Amino acid sequence: MIVGGRVLVGVAGLVLWQLAQWVLGAEWISGPVDVLQRMAEITVNGQLVRHTAATLMEAAFGFVLGGGAGILLPFALRLSPRLTAALDPFFAAALGVPKLALAPLLILWFGIGIFSKVVFVAAVVFFFLFFNTLAGVRSMEPRLAAAVRVFGGREWTVTREIAWHTALPYVFAGLKVALPRAISAAVVGEFIASDRGLGYYINNARAMADTVGLFTGVAVVTLLVLAIDAALERLQARSLAWRPLAREIGV
Amino acid sequence: MSGAAPLLEVRGLGKRFEARAGRAEAFWAIRDLSFSVADREFLTIVGPSGSGKSTLLNLIAQIDSTTEGEVRFRDQLIASPTAGTLRPGWDRQFGYVTQDDTLLPWRTLLENVLFPLRVQNRLSTDMRERAAGLLHAVGLEGFERHYPHELSGGMRKRAALIRTLVYDPPVILMDEPFGALDAQTRTQLQEDLLRLWNLGRKTIVFVTHDIAEAIALGDRTLVFTRAPAHVHSEHAIPLARPRDVASIYTVDGFADLHAAIRKELA
Numbered sequence: 001m002i003v004g005g006r007v008l009v010g011v012a013g014l015v016l017w018q019l020a021q022w023v024l025g026a027e028w029i030s031g032p033v034d035v036l037q038r039m040a041e042i043t044v045n046g047q048l049v050r051h052t053a054a055t056l057m058e059a060a061f062g063f064v065l066g067g068g069a070g071i072l073l074p075f076a077l078r079l080s081p082r083l084t085a086a087l088d089p090f091f092a093a094a095l096g097v098p099k100l101a102l103a104p105l106l107i108l109w110f111g112i113g114i115f116s117k118v119v120f121v122a123a124v125v126f127f128f129l130f131f132n133t134l135a136g137v138r139s140m141e142p143r144l145a146a147a148v149r150v151f152g153g154r155e156w157t158v159t160r161e162i163a164w165h166t167a168l169p170y171v172f173a174g175l176k177v178a179l180p181r182a183i184s185a186a187v188v189g190e191f192i193a194s195d196r197g198l199g200y201y202i203n204n205a206r207a208m209a210d211t212v213g214l215f216t217g218v219a220v221v222t223l224l225v226l227a228i229d230a231a232l233e234r235l236q237a238r239s240l241a242w243r244p245l246a247r248e249i250g251v
Numbered sequence: 252m253s254g255a256a257p258l259l260e261v262r263g264l265g266k267r268f269e270a271r272a273g274r275a276e277a278f279w280a281i282r283d284l285s286f287s288v289a290d291r292e293f294l295t296i297v298g299p300s301g302s303g304k305s306t307l308l309n310l311i312a313q314i315d316s317t318t319e320g321e322v323r324f325r326d327q328l329i330a331s332p333t334a335g336t337l338r339p340g341w342d343r344q345f346g347y348v349t350q351d352d353t354l355l356p357w358r359t360l361l362e363n364v365l366f367p368l369r370v371q372n373r374l375s376t377d378m379r380e381r382a383a384g385l386l387h388a389v390g391l392e393g394f395e396r397h398y399p400h401e402l403s404g405g406m407r408k409r410a411a412l413i414r415t416l417v418y419d420p421p422v423i424l425m426d427e428p429f430g431a432l433d434a435q436t437r438t439q440l441q442e443d444l445l446r447l448w449n450l451g452r453k454t455i456v457f458v459t460h461d462i463a464e465a466i467a468l469g470d471r472t473l474v475f476t477r478a479p480a481h482v483h484s485e486h487a488i489p490l491a492r493p494r495d496v497a498s499i500y501t502v503d504g505f506a507d508l509h510a511a512i513r514k515e516l517a
Contacts, residue, residue, distance in 0.1 A: 151371065153370045
C-alpha cells in the first residue's frame, strides 16, 4: 500500500515537473526527460563519474575529519568535566561563526584544490556531531556506570559500554543532519573555486546558460544525498535495533 | 587472622551530604553506625524509608566516599575518609543488586547476565554453562534473546540477581531488590533467592523496609533509626531453614518478632 502510494506521488511529481517545462519554457525549466537524457550523455562521456567522485571524495574526507573529531572529542571531554565547562563558551562562539562565509577564506588559505573543500566540509560537519554527541554522552545514567565499575570495569569499559551506547542515538541524529550538509558544503566550496566536482559542473552550466546542465547537476546532488541517507537509515536500524521505538515504528 | 573475626565490619561509620542548590543544609545520612557481618551470614537491615540504608550499601560497595569511620573486610581497611581513591566492588569482592535493576537496555538478557564475566575476562564454556544453569534455576530459560524492556518487572529482577550471582562475589549487597513488585512475584523471588543462597552460601547484606521480608530471609536483622542512621537494635532470627516464605507468617516465633520490630520502628 505504502509503496504503491509512493510510486503514485513520484510519478505525479515527474509529470508536474515535465508540465512545468512545457508551460514555462525550456530556457527556465528543464523537465525530467531532458535531464535523464543529459544524465545518460554525461554517464557515457565519463563526466558524471569524474565530478561525482570529486565531490564525494571531498565530502568523505571532510566528513571523516570533522565527524571523527566531533564524535570522539565528547568522549575524551567526559574524563574532565572541568575542562569541558571551561571550554563551553568557546564551543558556542565557534558554532556562531557562519561557516558558509568562511569558504572564500579557506580557499585563500588552502587553494582551489581538494584540500580547501575538505577543511570546509570538516568545519561544517564537526559542530553537528560534536554538540549532538556531547548531549548524548552527558545523558549517560550514573547508576549504569556504577554497576559496570562494581563488576570490575575500568573507565574504558564505562566509555565503550555505557557512554557509547547512550550517545549512539544522538550520534545518528547528528549524522542525519550532517551527511547531507557534508555534500552541500563540498558543492558550495566548488561553486567558489574549483576545476571539478558537481559544484563546478553546476556553476559551469550556469555560466553557459545551460539550463539542462543546471537541473542535471542539482538532480545528481539530490540523488546522492538520498542514497547516502538511505544507507544511514539502514545502519541506524541495525545499530539501534534494541530500542523499543525504532522497532515499533519499523524504521 | 583469627577464625572468629567477622568478614565485614563497620565501625563508627558516618556520611554527610554537603549543602547544594535546592537543599540548604548539609545533613548526615548515617552517623555512629557500627555492626559486623559473619562469613556466610544472611544479614537483613530494616529501617524507615530515607534512613540511609542505601547510603550504607553505597559506602560498602565503594560507590560513594565515607565522611567518618571505617569499613573493614577480612580484617583489612577498605573504606575510611583517608582511604584514597574509591575502588567500586573492591576488586569483585562485593556484588551489588540495586533497587532499580541496572540491566543494560541495549543488551539481551543473556548478554546482560554474561556481561560481568566479559568485563572480568572470565567468559569460558564453564561460565556460560553456569549462567545457563542460573537462568534455568529462576525460570528465565527461553528469554535469553529478549531485551530488558521486553521482560516483566519480576523477570528483570531475577536477571539482575543472577547477573551478580554468576560471577560469584563473596559478599552480595542487596538494596530492596524486590521493592516494586506485586506480592506474589515478590514471594516467588524471595523463595528463589533463599534457594540459590542455600546452593552456595554467600554473605548477604539485605536492606529492606518490609519487616516480614527481613525476618523471612535473614539469620539476623538490624533495626536502623531514622537519619542519621545507626543501629537501634539487633535480633537473631531463630526460624529453622529451609523456610517456606509463603507461609512464614504461621511459623512459631514469627509474630512475636514482627511485633517487636514493628514497635521499635514506630
